[in-house]
Amino acid sequence: MSSPFPPPELREITQEVASLLQERKETISVAETAAGGLISAALLSFPGASAFYRGGGLTLYTLESRVAFAGWKKEDIEGYAGPTTDIVKGQVYP
Structure with a gap:
């Protein structure tokens, strides 16, 4: 099976x-x-x-975990619109 x-x-x-x-x-x-x-x-x-x-x-x-563990800053999540291609490539946020 x-x-x-x-x-x-x-x-x-x-x-x-x-x-x-x-x-x-x-x-x-x-x-x-x-x-x-x-x-x-x-x-x-x-x-x-x-x-x-x-x-x-x-x-x-979560966005909170990205701030806590991945180096995102509070300003990085302002206006966050979801996992775009640029975010996945690391071109917009850390």
Whole structure:
């Protein structure tokens, strides 16, 4: 019986990322904001994840946690409109 996680819409990309990491003998660590741990959980569902997954530093799901742990300042969250592409790339906020 196959696991229901990750959901089918994430399973293919998760397998692709995990396979590439294993083939290249590369590792990954994850810090997440909007995903709330989903990226880490999906990668860890792949057999042999301990060979490439080094850890999930922080799951910064709230603006308060981003201020407390990721160096965001109060002024960074004024007018915050959600996780835009620029924010994810680190081009707008820390």
